[in-house]
Structure formats: C-alpha cells, structure tokens
Amino acid sequence: MEAERKLTAIMFTDIVGYTAMMQKDETKAVLFRDRHRESFRRLHEKYKGEILQYYGDGTLSIFNSSVQAVQCGVALQQEMLKFPHLPLRIGIHVGDIIKREEEVIGDAVNLASRIESLAVAGSVLISHEVQHHIKNHGISTRSLGKFQLKNIIGPTEVFAIDLEGLVIPTQEQMEEKGQIFDRRSKIESNSIAVLPFANMSSDPEQEYFCEGLAEELLNILTQIKNLKVASRTSAFAFKGKNQDISLIGEKLRVRNVLEGSIRKVGSRIRLTAQLVDVTNGYHLWSEKYDRQLDDIFAIQDELAQAIAERLNLTFGADPRESVDYHSTENFQAYDSYLKGRYILHRMDASVQDALELFQTAIDLDPNFALAHMGVGDTLRAMGHQGMIKPTEVSMQANAALDHALNLNPKLAEAYVTKAWISTFYDWDIVQAEKHFLKALQLNPNSDVAHARY
Structure with missing residues (x-):
C-alpha cells in the first residue's frame, strides 16, 4: 500500500505498573488488560478512531479530529477510574504523519508518545496544538508548563484535561518527569493550605494537640463552598521544614496558606494564627487567642468563623450553614x-x-x-x-x-x-x-x- 501523508490526532495509552501487576497476580493483570481493550475498542468505534496497535499494556490509535480524540480519551479515562480502578495514562498530540497500512511514522508520533510518558494514572495530557483545536468546544484544560522532551527540539507546552474525575498531575510529579521551562499552570485564588501549628510549649508531647487542631480546622475549611483545600498529607509534609512560604504555596498549588503556633502552659492556651497570600507574602488576617484550655471549643468556633469571613471577603466563598465545628463539649x-x-x-x-x-x-x-x-x-x-x-x-x-x-x-x-x-x-x-x-x-x-x- 502506498504511503499517505495526513494531519492526524495521535493517542497513546499505557497501563501504569502493569509489569509489577503481572509479577504479583498474572490473572488479575490479564483481566485488567482485557477490560482496557474492550473499552478501548468500543469507545474508538463511538468516536470514530482507528486502532493501529496493541503493544503489551499500551495502545496506539489515530483520529481525524482532535476533539473526538480528546472526547474518546476522557470517556476512556472516566471508565477506567470506576471500580475496579485501572491506572491508565493517556497522551494526545496532533500533527503531520506518514501512514502506511497499520503503521504511522513522523515527529508527531514521537511527540504524542513523549506526552503520554509525562502523564500520571487518571490523567489525559495534550499538546498545545491539541489545546488550540479544542479550546472552543467546552473542554476545560490547565497548562502544566513547558517541558524539554527527549528527542524533541525546543520546549513543548503540555496541558491537562481539567474535567470532573480526571487527575491533574502535581507540580512535583511533573518536575520528576522532565525539565520544566516555565510554570504557567493556573493557581486559583480560592485555594488554601493549612500547615500544622508549631508547638511552642516546653513539652514536645504536645505535638498531637498542635497537629490535631490544624487538622480539625482543615476539615472545617473543606466545608466552605467553592474553596479548594490542600490535603492533610500534602500540607503536613512541610512540618518542621524551614521553607519560604511562597515556595510552599507553589508546591501545594495554593494561593493562601494558614499557619500558626500553639503554647500550652498549665490550664491556659495561646494560639496564634495568620492567613498569608503566598504571591506577595502579605498577611490577609492574623489573630491571637489567649484563653483557658477548657475554652478550646470557643476558640475553634471563633477561629473558624473569622477565617470563613475573611475568605468570604477575599474569595467570595460562603461557609455552609450545616457545618459542625465539634461534636463534644467535654x-x-x-x-x-x-x-x-x-x-x-x-x-x-x-x-x-x-x-x-x-x-x-x-x-x-x-x-x-x-x-x-x-x-x-x-x-x-x-x-x-x-x-x-x-x-x-x-x-x-x-x-x-x-x-x-x-x-x-x-x-x-x-x-x-x-x-x-x-x-x-x-x-x-x-x-x-x-x-x-x-x-x-x-x-x-x-x-x-x-x-x-
């Protein structure tokens, strides 16, 4: 068959950790692969894609439309994220290729493969060219920055599909994957991380109290509508690390950080808290509470209410009336x-x-x-x-x-x-x-x- 040159959207998929899965439970691994392929075939028929190759735990396919390629990738990923989870990563690029029977060659194919390798389980990553084609079709994207990819001349801007259920790779994950030229991913203004409160008491055993109050406050903030809160695991990873607040904000992908300290002396407690805008280092709000230890519930209520009010002023987020700040008075x-x-x-x-x-x-x-x-x-x-x-x-x-x-x-x-x-x-x-x-x-x-x- 004579070779054909054409502009095509190229999709690569890959099951993450498949080799280890095979070594641990071969039957389960084969079932996962079969599930992937069944969904893959069905969705390619729906979105008019052409499957070119299955290779082990991965696939290569092409589409005449970038929009249909992305729609297919999103649908496939959403199916794989259902129970039982199948850790899949997807990369899509559009460019000029040479197609001969079931073989495709060209720089565009190599670039699509490199983009797929940047992805994490649950994500769909696309090139700038694909993003340009789909931007007016109601598909939300987020720039992850520009990367120097292997055997690719010049930096490549990579985007993540930002739709409900899909995973957006973190800055740390992307830094592990390749050299970043710039960081243009949007950090939303209505985002916050709660760092563990510093223990200013003479007793190191009070760490549980400092961490516990910070976690309780984090749980309260998750109840505020439209406010994105960094997870406990991510935020508490900075405990005891003397890092610049702006760097912490960048790594956690948040605009604001809540930090503070606690000192317990006998039956009294002093809690200091401040809300910091990491983009400029300015304090949006700060307060000091000096009370009897038995007043901890009142302190929690006042602290939560003060932060909620400040966030409402700053972000336009409304705390839900149904939030229970604590469920005991003892x-x-x-x-x-x-x-x-x-x-x-x-x-x-x-x-x-x-x-x-x-x-x-x-x-x-x-x-x-x-x-x-x-x-x-x-x-x-x-x-x-x-x-x-x-x-x-x-x-x-x-x-x-x-x-x-x-x-x-x-x-x-x-x-x-x-x-x-x-x-x-x-x-x-x-x-x-x-x-x-x-x-x-x-x-x-x-x-x-x-x-x-």
Missing part, C-alpha cells in the same frame, strides 16, 4: 480523641493505642460521634496490618461507623471508611461506590474521599 474526651488521631496517622504497630484512646473519649462522652468514627477507622487500619481478621473488621468497624452516623449523619469520612471496608474486606464494589458517592455528596471537597475513590 475537653478531656476531645483531648483523648486528638491523641488517638495523632497515633492513627502514624499507621505503625502502636495503632492499638489509638483504639484505646478513642474508647476513652467515648467513655467520657458516649455521644461523641468523631470518637466512634475513630474506632471504626482504627479497626480498619488494624485489619490492614493483619492485627485482626477481615470478618472482625467488617462487623466491628461497621458497627462503630454506623453508631457515629446515627449521632451525626453528616460525617463524610465515616462513609469513606465504610467504602474502604466494603472494597477490601467485603469485596462488595457496588456497595463501596454507594458509600463513596454519599461521602462526596456530603462533602465534595473531602480529600480523603477523592484520594480513595
């Missing part, structure tokens, strides 16, 4: 709960101590919903570490979580833990998805719900 129960959360986050052999601390909080206040949720989450973690049998996890953890939800039906994280149990202990994918969707309905900004779903 300070000793709350203190025990914070200690339990601190230990649980370490995910080590001491996790059983967290269970005892949550139970202590319940003994002090039987109606403390968060403590019951902590029991369920700890049992889930103990099952993960093989400390208790899966059947015990399902029965005991679900009982604790159901009790928590009876006390407070708005606990999104309780539904996330129930979903995790349904997935890995009950093997009930349908029920797990229902729990995840309920969690996201209650709190669309829940980072743990998005991460685990």
Whole structure:
C-alpha cells in the first residue's frame, strides 16, 4: 500500500505498573488488560478512531479530529477510574504523519508518545496544538508548563484535561518527569493550605494537640463552598521544614496558606494564627487567642468563623450553614480523641493505642460521634496490618461507623471508611461506590474521599 501523508490526532495509552501487576497476580493483570481493550475498542468505534496497535499494556490509535480524540480519551479515562480502578495514562498530540497500512511514522508520533510518558494514572495530557483545536468546544484544560522532551527540539507546552474525575498531575510529579521551562499552570485564588501549628510549649508531647487542631480546622475549611483545600498529607509534609512560604504555596498549588503556633502552659492556651497570600507574602488576617484550655471549643468556633469571613471577603466563598465545628463539649474526651488521631496517622504497630484512646473519649462522652468514627477507622487500619481478621473488621468497624452516623449523619469520612471496608474486606464494589458517592455528596471537597475513590 502506498504511503499517505495526513494531519492526524495521535493517542497513546499505557497501563501504569502493569509489569509489577503481572509479577504479583498474572490473572488479575490479564483481566485488567482485557477490560482496557474492550473499552478501548468500543469507545474508538463511538468516536470514530482507528486502532493501529496493541503493544503489551499500551495502545496506539489515530483520529481525524482532535476533539473526538480528546472526547474518546476522557470517556476512556472516566471508565477506567470506576471500580475496579485501572491506572491508565493517556497522551494526545496532533500533527503531520506518514501512514502506511497499520503503521504511522513522523515527529508527531514521537511527540504524542513523549506526552503520554509525562502523564500520571487518571490523567489525559495534550499538546498545545491539541489545546488550540479544542479550546472552543467546552473542554476545560490547565497548562502544566513547558517541558524539554527527549528527542524533541525546543520546549513543548503540555496541558491537562481539567474535567470532573480526571487527575491533574502535581507540580512535583511533573518536575520528576522532565525539565520544566516555565510554570504557567493556573493557581486559583480560592485555594488554601493549612500547615500544622508549631508547638511552642516546653513539652514536645504536645505535638498531637498542635497537629490535631490544624487538622480539625482543615476539615472545617473543606466545608466552605467553592474553596479548594490542600490535603492533610500534602500540607503536613512541610512540618518542621524551614521553607519560604511562597515556595510552599507553589508546591501545594495554593494561593493562601494558614499557619500558626500553639503554647500550652498549665490550664491556659495561646494560639496564634495568620492567613498569608503566598504571591506577595502579605498577611490577609492574623489573630491571637489567649484563653483557658477548657475554652478550646470557643476558640475553634471563633477561629473558624473569622477565617470563613475573611475568605468570604477575599474569595467570595460562603461557609455552609450545616457545618459542625465539634461534636463534644467535654475537653478531656476531645483531648483523648486528638491523641488517638495523632497515633492513627502514624499507621505503625502502636495503632492499638489509638483504639484505646478513642474508647476513652467515648467513655467520657458516649455521644461523641468523631470518637466512634475513630474506632471504626482504627479497626480498619488494624485489619490492614493483619492485627485482626477481615470478618472482625467488617462487623466491628461497621458497627462503630454506623453508631457515629446515627449521632451525626453528616460525617463524610465515616462513609469513606465504610467504602474502604466494603472494597477490601467485603469485596462488595457496588456497595463501596454507594458509600463513596454519599461521602462526596456530603462533602465534595473531602480529600480523603477523592484520594480513595
């Protein structure tokens, strides 16, 4: 057949970690690959794509339209993100190629392959040329910057498709993939990270209290409509690191950072907090609270309200009236709960101590919903570490979580833990998805719900 030169949209896909998957569970890996190919064939027929090659865990295909190529890539990725998750990355470029039978050659093919290699599981990355073709077709994109790609002359600007459910690679992930010429990805003004409060007390054992209050405040902020909040894991990674606030903001991709300190002396507490605009280093708001320790709930309420008001003034975000700032008035129960959360986050052999601390909080206040949720989450973690049998996890953890939800039906994280149990202990994918969707309905900004779903 005579070679044909044509302008074509080229798509590469690749299953992330497929080789390791094959080594661990060959049957499961083959099932994943077959699922990928079935969806791939069906969606290419729908969006008029031509499949040229299957190679191991990857594919190569072409389209006459950049719009249809992107629509196909988005649909494919959204299917792969459903249960059971299939970690897929997709790269698309449009350019001049030479096609001969089922073979395509040209610089455009190489560039599409390089863009796919930049992607992370759950993402669809495209070139500047593709972005130009689709920009008037209602498909949202986000620039990730310009990269020097292997065997490609000059920098290439890469965009991520920014649609619901798709993953946007972080700045750190992109820096690991290739040399960045500039960073033009948009950081939205209504975004914030909460750093762990610095412990200014003489007792280093008070770290649990400082981290716990920061985490509680982060959870409150996720309830503010239209406000993007950096996850606890990402924000707390900067604990103890003396880094410039602007660099922290850039790495976390947020416009604003909340930081502060706590000093506990006897029965008194001094909490200092400030909200900083990382683009200029200016303080948008700061406050100092010097109270009795038993007033911690009033401090939380005042702090949350002050930040919410300031964010409303700055971002136009409205705090939801339904937010519960705390669910106990017993300070000793709350203190025990914070200690339990601190230990649980370490995910080590001491996790059983967290269970005892949550139970202590319940003994002090039987109606403390968060403590019951902590029991369920700890049992889930103990099952993960093989400390208790899966059947015990399902029965005991679900009982604790159901009790928590009876006390407070708005606990999104309780539904996330129930979903995790349904997935890995009950093997009930349908029920797990229902729990995840309920969690996201209650709190669309829940980072743990998005991460685990």
